[in-house]
Each structure stands twice: as structure tokens, then as C-alpha cells.
Amino acid sequence: MLNVDNLSGGYTGDPVVKDVSFQVQKGELFGILGPNGSGKTTLLKMISGILPFDNGTILIKGQSIGSYSTKELAKMIAVLSQHSTQAFSYTVKETVSLGRYAHQKGWFHSWSDEDERIVQEVMTQTGVAAFQEKNIQELSGGERQRVFLAQALAQEPEILLLDEPTNHLDLSYQKELLDLLKRWTREKGLTVISIFHDLNLASLYCDQLLLLEKGRIHSNDHPNEVVRVEKIKEVYRTDIEKQPHPKIPVPQMVLIPNWQGESEQVMIGPEHMRMTKEHISIQSDAPLRTMSSGVVGAGVGWNQTFVNRHVDKNYHAFDHRQEMQDYLKKNGFDPSVTIGMMTAVVLEDVAYKVLKGEEFSVMVVVTAGVGNAVDASKSDQHAFEAVPGTINIWVFVNGELTEEAFIQSIMTATEAKVKVMEDQEVLDTITGTVATGTSTDSILIAATQNGRMLEFAGTITPLGKLISRGVYDCTTEAIKKSRRRIRNLC
Numbered sequence: 001m002l003n004v005d006n007l008s009g010g011y012t013g014d015p016v017v018k019d020v021s022f023q024v025q026k027g028e029l030f031g032i033l034g035p036n037g038s039g040k041t042t043l044l045k046m047i048s049g050i051l052p053f054d055n056g057t058i059l060i061k062g063q064s065i066g067s068y069s070t071k072e073l074a075k076m077i078a079v080l081s082q083h084s085t086q087a088f089s090y091t092v093k094e095t096v097s098l099g100r101y102a103h104q105k106g107w108f109h110s111w112s113d114e115d116e117r118i119v120q121e122v123m124t125q126t127g128v129a130a131f132q133e134k135n136i137q138e139l140s141g142g143e144r145q146r147v148f149l150a151q152a153l154a155q156e157p158e159i160l161l162l163d164e165p166t167n168h169l170d171l172s173y174q175k176e177l178l179d180l181l182k183r184w185t186r187e188k189g190l191t192v193i194s195i196f197h198d199l200n201l202a203s204l205y206c207d208q209l210l211l212l213e214k215g216r217i218h219s220n221d222h223p224n225e226v227v228r229v230e231k232i233k234e235v236y237r238t239d240i241e242k243q244p245h246p247k248i249p250v251p252q253m254v255l256i257p258n259w260q261g262e263s264e265q266v267m268i269g270p271e272h273m274r275m276t277k278e279h280i281s282i283q284s285d286a287p288l289r290t291m292s293s294g295v296v297g298a299g300v301g302w303n304q305t306f307v308n309r310h311v312d313k314n315y316h317a318f319d320h321r322q323e324m325q326d327y328l329k330k331n332g333f334d335p336s337v338t339i340g341m342m343t344a345v346v347l348e349d350v351a352y353k354v355l356k357g358e359e360f361s362v363m364v365v366v367t368a369g370v371g372n373a374v375d376a377s378k379s380d381q382h383a384f385e386a387v388p389g390t391i392n393i394w395v396f397v398n399g400e401l402t403e404e405a406f407i408q409s410i411m412t413a414t415e416a417k418v419k420v421m422e423d424q425e426v427l428d429t430i431t432g433t434v435a436t437g438t439s440t441d442s443i444l445i446a447a448t449q450n451g452r453m454l455e456f457a458g459t460i461t462p463l464g465k466l467i468s469r470g471v472y473d474c475t476t477e478a479i480k481k482s483r484r485r486i487r488n489l490c
């Protein structure tokens with residue numbers, strides 16, 4: 001659809017766009033990225049035919065841009081610029097209707113049913129139909145932006161050029177606008193070329209991205225290739241990190257602010273533990289980085305409160321996550337920053353221990369009952385039954401963990417737990433073999449992210465050694481206490 005070859009040019013003086021070549025296929029959503037002043041708008045102006053260029057070629061549908069008349073270009077290309085304004089005081093509908101101008105024939109333009117249908121359709125799609133009789137001057141910035149988008153769409157262009165289209169739009173309209181454009185590229189074969197400042201939006205919606213740096217192409221590829229930490233750091237000269245989008249496989253960037261280093265220095269120890277008959281809780285003074293399998297707060301996140309709640313062994317709730325959230329709220333805990341676990345174990349039988357390393361420390365807290373003990377190698381002989389977790393392991397690290405160390409911490413803690421099962425001869429009652437855990441165990445690894453950097457947590461690393469020892473000792477003690485209680489009851 002569009003072929004740009006060795007394009008150079010700008011205003012007076014040195015060229016702004018330098019030797020730029022790329023192609024855009026029909027039906028593609030093509031994003032242009034780059035820091036302020038890198039030449040994005042200048043490039044877009046050249047493609048739209050507004051700004052002449054010094055060298056190179058621009059072919060639209062295989063034909064040089066210069067060979068099209070202004071009206072032919074206007075029929076093919078619609079432009080939504082960064083600061084669309086209108087001198088005259090038109091209504092919304094009149095403004096959108098101007099988009100049909102290039103399609104009308106002769107001196108005495110007549111308004112056809114087709115014109116009316118298209119104008120109404122695009123006004124509905126952009127959410128401006130409800131105020132179509134309002135004067136455009138009376139609208140908010142975002143509403144006006146949508147009116148100009150409707151005008152561009154009313155043009156029924158083959159190519160739509162947009163300069164930061166989501167500027168001025170609130171979150172829901174940003175999504176709606178980009179969803180609409182994406183749909184039009186797929187259903188109508190519309191080709192969209194758009195400047196973006198928001199790398200995450202560009203990654204979410206674009207098929208291809210062009211990254212400009214000082215007027216030259218730095219990268220031109222799929223979002224996964226262009227939005228890479230090293231490239232973005234280099235071009236934008238700022239500190240960012242990448243994380244996966246929770247639903248679709250596209251990169252998302254997060255800024256790392258400078259105040260990060262000034263975060264509160266917390267140390268988690270037994271003095272943070274509170275115990276009632278109903279729950280054990282730990283309240284941190286600052287959020288901790290967590291990886292967990294709690295009923296509430298599972299996954300990776302930042303959490304400040306940790307609750308292990310005792311429930312009856314016959315506990316049943318239709319929606320146990322919701323029930324747990326309600327419980328947390330009722331007890332003054334904020335579920336949005338809380339990891340909540342359940343156990344049928346009597347909480348007095350908790351075992352905990354602080355282990356000190358060189359410039360870091362670990363606190364392990366375990367509650368353990370082994371009524372549901374299962375041998376993982378023979379678990380297919382068990383029926384599925386969701387019962388409250390019986391071995392709940394909390395590992396608090398006063399230190400900074402890498403993502404790798406978080407995962408290794410879970411592995412190391414699990415290995416230590418399995419060893420306890422063997423040494424304490426905990427049997428799977430169905431198979432009669434030594435169990436490896438219970439059917440609904442939970443784990444939490446929480447790190448202050450302050451102090452010593454702990455890159456690894458395998459069993460023989462400094463951190464792994466403390467986790468192994470702490471989990472082994474605490475799980476052993478907790479199982480012994482729980483067994484003693486059961487024996488005394490009998």
C-alpha cells in the first residue's frame with residue numbers, strides 16, 4: 001500500500017528525516033515511535049503530501065505521491081493531526097460531514113443518502129452521535145478529538161494517518177478508538193499509520209513498529225522486536241523494565257522512577273507477628289515483593305499483610321475466594337494488599353524461626369497438618385477434593401531477590417518440605433507410600449527488596465541454605481506439634 005524509499009527532507013537547513021525506508025501493507029496498523037523531536041510528525045506530513053521532501057520516493061499503491069491530484073489524495077488519505085482545530089463555528093454533524101467533501105461531485109454538491117448513512121455510522125462508532133447538534137466549540141478536548149476522528153473516518157480513506165490519536169482521550173475512549181481502528185484494518189482493509197508516545201498502547205495494537213531516532217530509523221519490526229528494554233533505554237535514555245501483558249503475548253514497559261531507592265527500609269521479624277485463635281497475621285510497614293499461592297493475592301505482586309486463617313476442617317463456601325476476601329475486610333485487612341491462606345490446623349501449633357545470613361536474613365513460618373497427605377508420584381489414585389491447605393509455608397527474606405531467586409526459593413522450600421515428609425514417615429493413606437506433601441499446600445515467598453542482592457536460591461546458595469534449614473526445621477516442628485495434639489485428643 002505504501003512504499004517509502006530513502007526519504008530525506010524537512011524544513012529549512014539540515015534535513016529532519018534522514019534516509020528513511022519502510023513499507024506498510026494494506027490492512028496493517030503501523031506505529032511510528034520515537035522521542036520528542038525525532039521527526040515523527042515531519043515524516044507523517046511528507047506521507048500525507050503536506051510537506052515536500054528533498055530526496056527519495058513515496059509510492060502509494062505503486063504510484064508516486066506527486067502524481068496524484070490533491071482531490072485524489074484527499075479521497076485516499078485522511079489525516080488526524082495532533083492539534084486538529086477548526087476556525088468556524090460548526091455543529092458536530094456539520095464538522096463530520098466535511099469528511100464527505102472529497103467524495104462529492106461537481107460544483108453543486110448534493111448530499112446523498114449514502115453520505116448521511118456513513119456520517120451517522122461513524123458518529124455512532126466514535127461516540128459523538130448523541131451530541132451531533134452541539135457546537136464543536138462547546139466540546140471538551142477529548143470529545144473534539146473524537147469528532148475529528150469521525151470526520152477522518154467519514155472520508156472512507158484507504159490510508160488513515162494519525163498523530164497521537166489517543167492524546168486527550170480518557171482510558172475507555174483510548175481503548176475504544178484503538179479497538180475501532182483495529183477492527184477497520186481487519187474488516188475493511190483500512191491501512192492505519194499512527195504516531196504513538198505510549199509504547200504499551202503501540203505494542204498492544206500495532207502489527208509493525210518503526211522506531212525513529214534523530215530522524216533515522218533505529219528499528220522497524222514487530223512490537224516484540226522493537227519494544228525491547230535495551231533499545232528503548234538507548235533511544236529514550238530512560239530507565240525502564242519490561243513485563244508481560246497478563247492476557248496477550250505483547251511486551252509492556254514500566255518506568256523505574258528515581259524515588260525507588262528511597263523506599264522505606266523494612267526488616268521482617270517475629271515482632272511483626274500477631275496471633276489470635278482465628279488467624280496469624282504479619283503486617284509489614286512497607287509492601288513486600290511476593291510470589292505466592294494464597295487463596296487471596298496469589299501470583300506475583302506487592303503485598304503488605306499476610307494472613308493464615310484457621311477454618312474448620314469441614315469448611316465449605318460456594319466461592320471461597322470471595323468468602324476469604326469478606327473475612328479479611330471484616331477483620332480490618334485490606335484484601336488488595338493481603339495474601340490470605342487457610343488452614344484447618346490449630347494455629348498454636350505454628351513453628352517459626354529467624355535465620356541470619358551475611359547481610360540478609362530469613363524468617364520462616366509454618367503451620368502443618370498432614371491429614372490430607374499425598375504421595376505426588378501416585379496422586380492419580382486420589383479423587384479431587386478441595387480442602388483447606390494443610391502445610392502453609394511462609395518465607396520472608398530481608399534482602400533483594402531476582403525473579404530467578406523467587407522461583408528457586410519455592411523449589412528449595414518444597415524440597416525441604418518433601419524431605420520432612422520422608423523423615424517424619426508421613427504416609428499417603430490411600431497408597432500407603434511416603435507422602436511428598438498434602439493435597440492443598442500453600443507457599444509464600446516475600447522479600448523486602450532492600451539490602452543484599454540475592455541472585456539465586458538453589459539449595460546450596462547462601463539464601464537456599466537458610467530456606468532449606470528454616471523450612472525443614474519449622475515443618476518438622478509443626479508436624480510434631482500437630483501429631484502430639486491429635487494423639488492427646490485420642
Ligand SMILES: Nc1ncnc2c1ncn2[C@@H]1O[C@H](COP(=O)(O)OP(=O)(O)OP(=O)(O)O)[C@@H](O)[C@H]1O
Nearest residue numbers: 010011012016034035036037038039040041042043
Ligand atoms: N514548521 C517547522 N519549521 C522548522 N522546523 C520544524 C518545524 N516543525 C518541526 N520542526 C523541527 O523538526 C524536528 C522534528 O520535529 P517533529 O515535529 O517532526 O518531531 P516529533 O518526533 O513529531 O516530535 P514530538 O514527539 O515532540 O511531536 C524538531 O527539531 C523540530 O524543531
